[in-house]
Amino acid sequence: MIILAIETSCDDTCVAILKVKSQKSKVKSFDILSNVVSSQVKLHKKYGGIFPTLAKREHQHNLVPVLRKALQEARLLNSKLQFKIQNLDKFLNKKIDLIGVTVGPGLEPCLWVGVNFAKKLAKDWNLPLIPINHIEAHIFANFIDSKLQFKSQKLFPAICLVVSGGHTQLILMKDFGKYKILGETRDDAAGECFDKTARIFGLEYPGGPAIAAEATKFQVSNFKFQVKLPRPMMYTKNYDFSFSGLKTAVLYNYQKQPAKIKKSKKYIQAMAFEIQQAIIDVLIHKTLKAAKDYKVKTIILGGGVTANEELRKQLFEKIKKEKLNFKLQVPSLKLCLDNAAMIGITAYFHWLKNRKTKKIIEADANLKI
DSSP, X not given: XXXXXXXXXXXXXXXXEEEEEEEXXXXXXXXXXXXXXXXXXXXXXXXXXXXXXXXXXXXXXXXXXXXXXXXXXXXXXXXXXXXXXXXXXXXXXXXXXXXXXXXXXXXXXXXXXXXXXXXXXXXXXXXXXXXXXXXXXXXXXXXXXXXXGGOHHHHOSEEEEEEOSSOEEEEEEEETTEEEEEEEBSSSOHHHHHXXXXXHTTOOSSHHHXXXXXXXXOOGGGOOSOOOOOOTXXXXXSOOBOOHHHHHHHHHHHHTSOHHHHTOHHHHHHHHHHHHHHHHHHHXXXXXXXXXXXXXXXXXXXXXXXXXXXXXHHHHHHHHHTTOOOEEEOOOHHHHSSOSHHHHHHHHXXXXXXXXXXXXXXXXXXXXX
């Protein structure tokens, strides 16, 4: 089975082609034939964030070339014929069986570009179209290049920590397709906090990688200023998050510093180190609390912030140090960020379960898992 997947929930235009190898109706493996991502980071960098209408326009410009590149990399396109979006199936040398597309959550103008494009392809090719939840897809990214899908009885229940620029959620996963949101951010998401605090120090967007890069340069022995930031809601009894207070604390600390200190590399490095550590401390504490309370077998990470090396490293070390009997599953770095391969694998599991496509498929910016 060959799956075409489309993802336009934010500022990345993504198209992927997946091949599912099965034997006796059981999945044997997933091969990513192509996974093309056209990023708009450079375009939005000068604004320090994403402008939805601008991102929508770029998706409209990028989708056809990204689709063409994905088909070429997957070797599905007949190179002897000139590529045209009209009657596209005539240019393919191998049949596509299924289309998956992100319908939410995300930026609504961006989502509609991908949804309408997928609808047109599905209609022209007479193929089933599967609407996909972006958050669920971040979880399923873990099942692409691993053998986890064959051992579901050893995986569940699981706690899923999904952390990105727009979302910070703890989800109890009882089985494939069975979820319960235990906690989520009440204000800024972790990725949003990274972006906003990075902007305070004049660091580039996106803020997560910029903060992480500065944090690695910090040396405690060479810094003469004491920096200690709050860990908001870290010890509350629930599983919710709040990062707006951390952002405010960073701003107040910055504002009270003399001009000379504000521009100091050592000050920025020390603040970056403490910002990153504060976010990591909260995420790890809440995740392990939920894992212990619900006696899970697995902790699953997903979302762009989970590409943070310190988060991955410290969570693994904490589990090992406390001798906790949790299996930690983290996607490869390239699959943490938004991509269409994760949409494709999620579409396959939905198709496997229902073998149906919804009659009405619409974008929903606030879609819940």
